[in-house]
Amino acid sequence: MSVKPPRPYYVPVGNEEQVFKAAYRQNLSIVLKGPTGCGKTRFVEAMAHDLDRPLITVACHDDLTTADLVGRFLLHGGETEWVDGPLTRAVRDGAICYLDEVVEARQDTTVVLHPLADHRRQLPIERLGITLDAAPGFGLVVSYNPGYQSVLKDLKDSTRQRMVAIDFGFPTPDVEEKILVNEARIDHERAAELVRLGQAIRRLETGGLREVASTRVLIAAGQLIAEGLSAREAARAAIAGPLTDDSTVTRGLAEMIDVYMPDSTAD
Amino acid sequence: MSVKPPRPYYVPVGNEEQVFKAAYRQNLSIVLKGPTGCGKTRFVEAMAHDLDRPLITVACHDDLTTADLVGRFLLHGGETEWVDGPLTRAVRDGAICYLDEVVEARQDTTVVLHPLADHRRQLPIERLGITLDAAPGFGLVVSYNPGYQSVLKDLKDSTRQRMVAIDFGFPTPDVEEKILVNEARIDHERAAELVRLGQAIRRLETGGLREVASTRVLIAAGQLIAEGLSAREAARAAIAGPLTDDSTVTRGLAEMIDVYMPDSTAD
């Protein structure tokens, strides 16, 4: 009786939807490569919607262990009781399991993916002494940001070669403007202004900047504008602040903001 | 029937109150950047008061784990019983959760914030196999001191770009004088003297000084004066002592104290 929710808002840039669906149909795992805030999570949400599969997302981190993915025994009434982890639930239910920023996880969590990611499609659960065959519909998707991987934190080649890769960049200006209007509820003019600022920042040599302005920070600036802040105030708080702690770079970004937001209420 | 307590004493310096409230209304997370002892904690207390939300503060540290934030199972009468952590309590109750010095925490504690900090506003609790939607009114605020972040300890870009930034510095002399009178219960003349000393120390090249004199140490010096110590004794114990262990620098600070506190009882 539950009504299917509307498709998450996602505007395709290239052939990413075809590649995703072809790989999914062939039981191939998928790795999404791209910078932070460019829409990878939203893309997976849209794909899960189109393919009509539940989506289980895991934000990976340094201390994520195999047990966090696969499950563990908990004590209930003097009995130990097994509780499935998110990966096991996805394997049993035929869901799409999305491991966000997978390289943050410890190596053991990536290797546990191997028998799932190749022709075996199996999840061995050593603690239970069983091996699960993935239910039809199960899909494995991981993401990572090639921009800031260190040598220590990288996807192993034997993991990478088990996956089909889809590259993500930032959307084109007109697509990004559409996204801003839709997400921040601001008018096209303001959205275009923010997109031009974002583009200018992305053109900078990244000296001093840790990463360029993502679509996400442009949306946040838009939201502050929608809340009544001036465009300059909004851009300083939502764009310049997150991008740098350096006072010289901050000054430079403030000047760019003044140039690209000329009609803003002076402040 | 409980009467609302008075507003915590906070004097705004710029547009920080507007930016905070706009971001809060838009469900955007907030990062406060600034040196130790400049009033970030007090500011959040005042904002929580104005927005009429409970405030839950967590002092982050090296060994703070996800479980410390989210909760854990404890054994009671042979049963394991789940006990919510402070972040989960804030998510359930629609409180403002303030993570002080968030970069001190282990990486996993910052990544657990991601689904809460973006449009999803969700807290997955893997141990319970559930995902909580944040109650209306929930807000996430973190702080850090850009002055002494190392490469190893820094907020990840994917976390930063999920947040609106507010920069903090020390208050202007007249605001700081007002704060000292209010907090240390000393007269304006003594307060002005301490503020001038603080300003002089902040103008020093920081060679030998670990960090400059914060508003907090000026208040402490004021408190010692209110307790009957001479201004020089108070400044040495509450300002010079915490700032350095180096004997040459200590001597230099002592001379500055003598210059700026000329009318102090000789000692």
Add this chain to the structure above:
Amino acid sequence: MSVKPPRPYYVPVGNEEQVFKAAYRQNLSIVLKGPTGCGKTRFVEAMAHDLDRPLITVACHDDLTTADLVGRFLLHGGETEWVDGPLTRAVRDGAICYLDEVVEARQDTTVVLHPLADHRRQLPIERLGITLDAAPGFGLVVSYNPGYQSVLKDLKDSTRQRMVAIDFGFPTPDVEEKILVNEARIDHERAAELVRLGQAIRRLETGGLREVASTRVLIAAGQLIAEGLSAREAARAAIAGPLTDDSTVTRGLAEMIDVYMPDSTAD
């Protein structure tokens, strides 16, 4: 009554099947050396089929402990109950135990293999205070990729010298073409095209490339073609994407793909 499943598809390249079976008959352990994705796992599956022994595979990783291999006590109804690990099950049942990427495991997991790998063929289980004699038919097989072992992660000499080594490379072009046709369900022409591309990439100096294109990624590309993607799209997603994150190298691979897939639908 269970019918023996068909032999896993494996085409021999040299005398690897004879060496494996001779070593197995002499109770000698075996180490398979070779790059990722060249067919080591499939080879062991075929050998276990020919020798009519069950196969127990363990994907090794950084946090794999002796207990993960040998077994541990779990709490059930207030009693601790011993649960065999995969190695112990293999020892009791006379199965072939295959430790994939064994150098990833912690040193203790490799040393526990010593009494099993030499003339003793015993598994001491300290936690139970017993020593198991391996059942007839037990065989120990490990694999590793000599290409990316660091000094820190390497098989100890005392472990290596307990094993017979079989070297693996990629199959010859005609064998690889046969594999692609069989596994990806594409025609011989397309398969030959992919094999020629793979060969060309393997001839490159590996500057920029992390590892060369394995048979596995060629199969994945074939699968995407079978799903309706153009050969170029398929090769970019399944071959170039997994091999590099570098934009210059990516461009170079894209040009190679264009050269080797001239008759592909332009895109």
Add this chain to the structure above:
Amino acid sequence: MSVKPPRPYYVPVGNEEQVFKAAYRQNLSIVLKGPTGCGKTRFVEAMAHDLDRPLITVACHDDLTTADLVGRFLLHGGETEWVDGPLTRAVRDGAICYLDEVVEARQDTTVVLHPLADHRRQLPIERLGITLDAAPGFGLVVSYNPGYQSVLKDLKDSTRQRMVAIDFGFPTPDVEEKILVNEARIDHERAAELVRLGQAIRRLETGGLREVASTRVLIAAGQLIAEGLSAREAARAAIAGPLTDDSTVTRGLAEMIDVYMPDSTAD
């Protein structure tokens, strides 16, 4: 009915008693800085006596965790039962809590002090889900030796700036002589001889010496003399031995001992 014990023997050197009591009355935390064996512990004992508060001392070390300070659950009769740590006991009882060599503790133990050390005077106990307000009379005192802090082990600025500092050195010769007579039960002449030796050693460039002779080692030498050893034997065992392992430096110290103890029974 319990009679208050006598005041611990402590002879003030400067205004340290006034500063301590003023800070205590203002609810300010206190950091004692000074070399090992100069009387910091005894000073805190005397202050607690004068202020009529119980004293709870914790010797900090590398593995001291927050739980060691705050408390933990222990299992009793199948129930977990909370047991307060020393800091929590001090907070509940309004005692003075003295953390000796606080920089030895792990960072988390110092950060847990923050809400206690500033205007909040609160101890959040996350495991219980409660926050304790410090009882009236609670005071926080920490000590450290600036002489041998490494970069890795240092009090964080945000901790230091929450505290009033009191510097300690060794007592003046006449005070130290009085202390030796009182503590070691030797006559003034012997005490003066030991003080002169201690002073001479403190004047040495510290090449080869790890730290200078503290009041504590002079007392120990006095005790051995009181027990019948010759002054030279006593000084070698109690002063030279603890100060160095180097044979050249040992010889130098032995010669100084011979010079400063001329009337000692030859040995």
Add this chain to the structure above:
Amino acid sequence: MSVKPPRPYYVPVGNEEQVFKAAYRQNLSIVLKGPTGCGKTRFVEAMAHDLDRPLITVACHDDLTTADLVGRFLLHGGETEWVDGPLTRAVRDGAICYLDEVVEARQDTTVVLHPLADHRRQLPIERLGITLDAAPGFGLVVSYNPGYQSVLKDLKDSTRQRMVAIDFGFPTPDVEEKILVNEARIDHERAAELVRLGQAIRRLETGGLREVASTRVLIAAGQLIAEGLSAREAARAAIAGPLTDDSTVTRGLAEMIDVYMPDSTAD
């Protein structure tokens, strides 16, 4: 009623049997020094047989703890029950305890040996609060390979000086030939061929080779020959493969094999 099994096959090279037995009779501990695969384990088995003592062997590794040697509490039916480790069993039963590759163990495991290895012959079990006197007949034997000890992993001097040392090398050619005939069940001619190859490899400067060919790998090659492989195939798989991963060195070894196995079936 149990019949004593036959003596393990061991051919002495020098006075190692006399030294072992003299040290054993004097309750002195013994350290066996020598390369991997030269027969140390077999020697201890033969000595235990001659002295008519049970032998308990422990393969040491990085994660071997004192508890693994001494014992631990396990939970049974709500009670913790002590389970002796192998060292404790040997101490109680007067067995010979052989710690193979002892330097692999953590330092605590070597220090726990001290009171056992000197005149005290005691094993303190702190967890039980008892100290066991070793039963008559108890003997402690450890082995290590001086060739690949790093600075980090070495036997402490205070441990070494509690032991009598016996040096092991590879057997002389005629002894080694006898061993091969006996262990691999091949004829003398084939055995002599393998011994000559082994000797040639041992004469090589070890550039590229990790360690030289042990008696153990020669036996393995002999076993493959007995199974029907050609001598060259056997030597490549059992000798060259375990010794190197380097392709140049592999080629060099292959040429040596061709030279020393001229009458092998060409392949």
Add this chain to the structure above:
Amino acid sequence: MSVKPPRPYYVPVGNEEQVFKAAYRQNLSIVLKGPTGCGKTRFVEAMAHDLDRPLITVACHDDLTTADLVGRFLLHGGETEWVDGPLTRAVRDGAICYLDEVVEARQDTTVVLHPLADHRRQLPIERLGITLDAAPGFGLVVSYNPGYQSVLKDLKDSTRQRMVAIDFGFPTPDVEEKILVNEARIDHERAAELVRLGQAIRRLETGGLREVASTRVLIAAGQLIAEGLSAREAARAAIAGPLTDDSTVTRGLAEMIDVYMPDSTAD
């Protein structure tokens, strides 16, 4: 009714017995400094005998924790039950507690000694929430070898300055000869020969030698001689073997042995 056992065999070299007993009577802790195998353990056994106190010895190591010294809770019948560690037993019973090679222990184990080692003579047991006063007769003795302390592993100055130091070297030739006759049950001539060899080795520049020949290894050589080995065989196994793994140094030692044992049966 138990008869006091005979005094452990110890021959004094200097005033070490007087210093030990004077410090003990004054409740001062004692640190024994000296090389491995020079008789420190035996000395403490003799002192405990003379002072008629029980002796509790703890061999320190890398993983020794405070809990190992102080005690821990163990689960018995569903109840946690406290079990005293050796230090707590000594404190309660007024025994002498000897921590052998104390610098091997983790820093926390040395800091727990502070309140015991100074005028407080107290052992705080945080887990029990109690503080024990040491029973009369309690004494604390630690030992370490200054020869091989690294910067990382050293006794903290604040620990050292709480202790009286006694230096140990090897005994004089005639004392050492007496010890050998007594301990190894060999005649004076053989003992003198071994002592002369030991002295010669101690005169060597230590290039290549890890440490010099201790009294302990001379005794072991004597024991092998008593068992019927030739003096040369005994010296090679018990002296040269433990001192070096280097083949050049081994050859040099073998030549020295031949020179100093000229009348040995040739071998």
